Amino acid sequence: MIENRVVLITGSASGMGRDTAFAMAAAGAKVVINDINEEKVVQTVEELKAQGYEALGVVANICDRASVEDMVGTVTSEFSGIDILVNNAGMERAGPIRNLSEEDWDITINVNLKGAFLCTKAVHSQMVKKGFGRIINIASRAWLGGSGQAPYSSAKAGMVGLTRSIALELGKYGVTSNCIAPGLIHTPMWDELEEKTRKYLLSKQPTGKLGETRDIANAVCFLATEESSFITGQVLYVCGGRSLCAS
Amino acid sequence: MSGFDQKIVLIVGEPDEVAIATGRKLAGAGTVITLCGDNGHSQLEAASASIRLYGNDTGWMHSELSGAEDARNVVGQMTEKYGRLDIVVVNLAAEARMQSRNSVGLDQTPYGSVSYAMHLIEAALPVLRANGQGRIVVIGSIDYLGAPEHAGLSSAYASLFGLTRSLALQIACDGVTVNTVVKGDIEDPAMVEEEKAKVLQSIPVKRLGQAEDVANAIGYFAADAARYVTGQTLFVCGGRSMHYSMSI
Numbered sequence: 001m002i003e004n005r006v007v008l009i010t011g012s013a014s015g016m017g018r019d020t021a022f023a024m025a026a027a028g029a030k031v032v033i034n035d036i037n038e039e040k041v042v043q044t045v046e047e048l049k050a051q052g053y054e055a056l057g058v059v060a061n062i063c064d065r066a067s068v069e070d071m072v073g074t075v076t077s078e079f080s081g082i083d084i085l086v087n088n089a090g091m092e093r094a095g096p097i098r099n100l101s102e103e104d105w106d107i108t109i110n111v112n113l114k115g116a117f118l119c120t121k122a123v124h125s126q127m128v129k130k131g132f133g134r135i136i137n138i139a140s141r142a143w144l145g146g147s148g149q150a151p152y153s154s155a156k157a158g159m160v161g162l163t164r165s166i167a168l169e170l171g172k173y174g175v176t177s178n179c180i181a182p183g184l185i186h187t188p189m190w191d192e193l194e195e196k197t198r199k200y201l202l203s204k205q206p207t208g209k210l211g212e213t214r215d216i217a218n219a220v221c222f223l224a225t226e227e228s229s230f231i232t233g234q235v236l237y238v239c240g241g242r243s244l245c246a247s
Numbered sequence: 248m249s250g251f252d253q254k255i256v257l258i259v260g261e262p263d264e265v266a267i268a269t270g271r272k273l274a275g276a277g278t279v280i281t282l283c284g285d286n287g288h289s290q291l292e293a294a295s296a297s298i299r300l301y302g303n304d305t306g307w308m309h310s311e312l313s314g315a316e317d318a319r320n321v322v323g324q325m326t327e328k329y330g331r332l333d334i335v336v337v338n339l340a341a342e343a344r345m346q347s348r349n350s351v352g353l354d355q356t357p358y359g360s361v362s363y364a365m366h367l368i369e370a371a372l373p374v375l376r377a378n379g380q381g382r383i384v385v386i387g388s389i390d391y392l393g394a395p396e397h398a399g400l401s402s403a404y405a406s407l408f409g410l411t412r413s414l415a416l417q418i419a420c421d422g423v424t425v426n427t428v429v430k431g432d433i434e435d436p437a438m439v440e441e442e443k444a445k446v447l448q449s450i451p452v453k454r455l456g457q458a459e460d461v462a463n464a465i466g467y468f469a470a471d472a473a474r475y476v477t478g479q480t481l482f483v484c485g486g487r488s489m490h491y492s493m494s495i
Contacts, residue, residue, distance in 0.1 A: 164489050171451030171486050183475075206419035211475035218472035230431070230460035232452060232486040235495055237479050241419045244412050244478040 002224050003028030006079040008072075010062050010119060011089025013040035015187050016138070016213045020086060023217035024224070025053035029084070032075050033057045062089050062115030072122040082123045084134040084224045087116035087159070092152040105151045112155035116162060120177075124170060133175035134224045137163050138216070141183045141239045156181075160235055167233030176232035178223050183239020186210040207240035250471035251276035253303075255329045259283045259321070259367055260312070260338030260360075262294035264458035265386060265430060269336055270294075272462040273469065274302030279329065282307040283321055312339070313359065318366035322374060332374045334382040334469045337364050340404060340430075361406045368414065372423070381423035382469045385411055386461065389431050389484050392491040408480060415478030424477035426468040430461045431484025451486030 007024050011017045013035035021031045025048055033044045033055060041057040048055035056078050060071035075082055090112045093104035116137055127133025142149050143156035159179060166177040184190070184201055190210065193201075202208065219238045222228060237243040256278045258266050270280045282295055282305070291307040298305040306328075310321050325332050339360040368383060375381025390397050391404030411427045418425065432446050434455040447453055464483045467473055488494035 160495070167486050168451050168489060172453040174452075176452070176486075206416050207475070207477070208420050215472075215475035218470075219476070222467045222472070225463075227460075227463040227466075230452065230454075230456045230483050230485050231464065231481065233489040234482055236476070236481060238476050240475050241415050241477040244416055 001028070001226065002084065002221065004030065005083040005224070006030045006032065006075070006081060007084040007086060007224065008032040008034060008075055008082050008119070008123070009086040009088050010034045010115060012086075013037055013044045015189070016182070016185065016216050017086070017088040018044055019213035020088065020217040020220050021048065021055075022051075022053075023214060023221060024084075025051070025055065027221055029224075030054040030056070030079055032079070032082070034060055034062070034071060034089070036061055062119055063110040065118055068115075068118045068122050072119075076126065081126050081130065083127070083130070083132060084136070085119055085123050086136045086138065086220055087119055088138045089115050090138065090140075092149070094148050094152065096148055097150055100150060108151035109155050109158070112152070113158040113162070116159055120162070120166060124166070124175065127175045128170060128173040131174040132226075133170070133173075134228075135163075135166060135175065135177040136220055136223050137177070137179045139163075139179045139181045139235065141181045141237060141243050143181060144243065163235070164233045171232050174229070176223075176229065178228075178232060179235040180216060180219050180223070181235050181237045181239065181243065182211065182216050183237065183242040184210050185216060186212050204245070205240055205242055206245060209240060211238060211240055251278045251469075254278045254333040255325065255331050256280045256334040256336065256469075257283060257321070257325055257332060257371070258336040258338060259310075260340075260386075262286060262291060262307075263338070264433070265461045266336070266338045267294050267297055268458035268462035269338075269465050270298035270305060271301040272459070272466045273334070274298050274305060276466070277302065278334065279303045280305040281325060283310050285310060285312045312363050314363070315366040315369070318363065318370045321367065322370040326374055331378060332371060332381070333378055334384070335368070335371050335375070336465060336469070337367065337383065337385045337407075339364050340386050340388045340407070358403055358406070361403050361410070364407065365410060368410075368425075372418065375423045376418070376421045379422040380471070380474065381421075383414070383423065383425040384465050384468045385425065385427045386465070387427045387429040387480070389429050389482065389488060391429070392488070392494055411480065412478045419477055422474070424468070424473065426473075426476060426478065427480045428461055428464045428468065429480055429482045429484065429488070431456050431482065431487050433458060433461070449487050449490060450484070451489065454485060456483060456485060
């Protein structure tokens with residue numbers, strides 16, 4: 001059960017993070033919507049509240065330590081602490097390595113990996129103090145490697161290492177740290193792909209189908225509960241079996 | 248947990264603490280459970296009775312847990328009684344452990360339980376496929392990653408790992424998922440304090456697991472909520488798997 005738990009979901013004003021926020025709110029959690037896009041944060045919080053859910057919006061740049069610390073301070077004073085952190089914010093700059101710039105690398109690593117590190121660092125002490133905490137990192141099946149995905153794959157692989165290290169470090173305090181590795185999920189980004197790319201990717205999919213954002217939300221909800229207290233340091237692939245076969 | 252109402256569940260293998268906790272979890276969510284094992288009638292009835300307290304009627308059937316014909320018979324009895332089968336939980340790791348108890352070498356590798364798992368799944372597949380949303384959950388053991396003096400047992404457990412992955416790829420399009428829950432060190436009253444302290448050293452969460460921990464993970468994989476998760480191995484081990492390679 002996650003009833004009355006306070007959950008901070010980064011990058012949750014749209015896509016997978018937004019749908020996860022709605023799922024967790026429906027399960028009784030108090031949700032904190034974070035994004036850098038203020039308009040979307042306000043809109044998402046309004047929609048949550050309109051459905052009778054308890055929600056708070058915080059505009060913050062997760063790549064900036066001071067911004068993250070301010071966000072955690074705001075949430076802590078409004079909701080008296082954070083129980084569950086979902087490091088969901090992510091972005092990708094893709095392309096062959098000859099075309100990738102240093103800036104492509106830096107921004108991808110910063111948003112996906114540094115952001116997760118800064119948020120984990122900022123919330124972990126209160127979780128340790130409480131003797132309960134859930135850190136759920138949204139990585140990607142792409143951490144296994146992908147042609148044209150050097151920065152993204154590296155960042156997501158880094159998240160797996162972060163997940164496992166934090167699990168080893170904080171396990172004894174009742175804080176678990178796990179990763180979810182989504183495969184192909186139906187998001188707005190999918191709809192923007194060319195028809196032939198979509199066809200190709202689907203042909204590689206054992207289920208022959210895309211996952212939905214609620215499949216990720218379901219996995220997050222499972223790992224967030226007290227029922228999963230003996231699960232830590234794990235990578236749960238939510239990918240319709242795509243992690244099992246050759247690309 | 249939602250979406251379980253009146254689903255038909257078969258839990259095959261030793262009616263141990265994990266099987267009972269799983270039965271209780273799923274029965275409490277509204278499923279109808281049948282335990283199937285090679286144990287005496289009184290043991291199977293006692294295990295079923297302890298599940299009945301948590302939900303719907305729970306039945307049991309005796310089986311030799313051996314051979315294709317036996318597996319077909321088990322599935323046949325289920326479909327005859329209920330007209331369907333939705334969730335199969337394979338708890339043959341405990342059987343393997345018992346089969347290997349006296350083994351001293353690879354020649355006594357407990358493959359019997361693995362081949363029975365395959366026969367059972369083979370027999371159950373057409374019925375699960377008919378629903379378009381069947382679930383198979385295999386309970387494995389962390390010993391598959393290797394353990395001294397357990398070469399035979401490890402290789403039998405590792406077979407279950409390969410079975411899960413290959414089968415998942417084969418049946419992914421049919422809406423049937425197959426996943427493995429690997430249980431770590433579960434609290435055992437027979438464990439002496441010295442042994443317990445030694446085991447705890449390697450568990451990051453610094454506690455032994457309970458059968459319910461494993462049952463909760465089985466509940467996730469068995470639910471509609473996990474329809475996009477297949478072929479996966481989830482370690483329920485308090486983080487101990489992180490000390491091993493090949494656990495990710």
